[in-house]
Structure formats: structure tokens, C-alpha cells
Amino acid sequence: xxxxxxxxxxxxxxxxxxxxxxxxxxxxxxxxxxxxxxxxxxxxxxxxxxxxxxxxxxxxxxxxxxxxxxxxxxxxxxxxxxxxxxxxxxxxxxxxxxxxxxxxxxxxxxxxxxxxxxxxxxxxxxxxxxxxxxxxxxxxxxxxx
Numbered sequence: 648x649x650x651x652x653x654x655x656x657x658x659x660x661x662x663x664x665x666x667x668x669x670x671x672x673x674x675x676x677x678x679x680x681x682x683x684x685x686x687x688x689x690x691x692x693x694x695x696x697x698x699x700x701x702x703x704x705x706x707x708x709x710x711x712x713x714x715x716x717x718x719x720x721x722x723x724x725x726x727x728x729x730x731x732x733x734x735x736x737x738x739x740x741x742x743x744x745x746x747x748x749x750x751x752x753x754x755x756x757x758x759x760x761x762x763x764x765x766x767x768x769x770x771x772x773x774x775x776x777x778x779x780x781x782x783x784x785x786x787x788x789x790x791x792x
Contacts, residue, residue, distance in 0.1 A: 652682065654731060655701050658714075658739075659688040659721040659767055665742050672738035678731060687714030688763055697766050698759035701725045720749040721767050727753065750774045 658666060666687075670680045686692070686704045689712030695703075703709065705726070722739060724732045736751040743749060752758070752770045761769070 652726075653705050654683045654727040654735075655704050655725040656683060656685045656735065657688050657692065657700065657704070657723040657725075657763060658685060659693075660715055660718050661687070661720050661722070661739070662714075663687075665720075665739070668742040669735070669739040672741055673735055676734055676738065678734055678738075683735075688767075689714055693762070693764040693767075695763055696759075697723065697754060697761050697763055700763055701754065701759070719771070720747055721771065722749070722751045723754050723758075723763065723766055723770075724751065725754040729753070748774075 661669075666685045670683060670685065673683070674680045684704055686709050689710070691710045691712045692700055693715065695710070720739075720743065722736070724735060727735065732751075732753045739751070740747075740749060750767070750770045752766070754766070758766050758769075
């Protein structure tokens, strides 16, 4: 999944200003923002297969539409090293208010077959579960339905 040429960041419920501020913070932390492609998640993108959406956006073929608003923010990251992904997550969190409660994930091979919408719902569910659960009591998260 790590592609040193491009990092694709799919943003849900972030504004253009949020994205620009987070990328500036990434540059200020020593990251190379020139290799990052940020694309807002629209209703069209949300329904796409994650692998197809990442490939299209990496190839300059974002399908367009109006970015989604209203829900809690989230981001899916493809092609990043773990270090860059964690740095990006921290930069995006830093530009949001304390009550934003964003979710982030590095896209996995398994997740490439899901729709963007399914992926975001899955990571939100895990995030909410982990806020109230001690992972040492359920390391496989078998209670998540």
C-alpha cells in the first residue's frame, strides 16, 4: 500500500480551508506536502469502491460533486508510510475544534474492496467502541457488531 510517489487523502466533512491548514502544518512538521493529493468525499465518491476511488484520484480523475458536510469528520489515507500517516492525522486533528471527534485510517488491502461509505462507517464504529472499551479485555473487538 505504501507508494512513495503519491499519498491520497480522502476527506469527509472537512472544508477546503481545513485541508489547506492541515497540509501547511504537515509541511511545517517536515513532511512533503507536494506528494499529497487531497480529495473531498462527495456523495459520488462515498458510493465508490475504495480501491477504485483511490486509483482514480491518484490518476487525476476525481469524479466531482459537492463535498459532504454535517457529519463528524473522517479521513482515509492511502500510499503513506506509517510515520506520514500519523503525522497527517495529527495535523488534521490540530486544525479542528476539541469536540470534532474525527476518525482516521490507513486504507488496508481488505478495505480496498469496500465502498468509501462502508469504510468510514466501519472506522467510526471502531472509534466509538474503543472510546468506552478497554482493548485488553477484548483484543479482537469481537463485541463490535
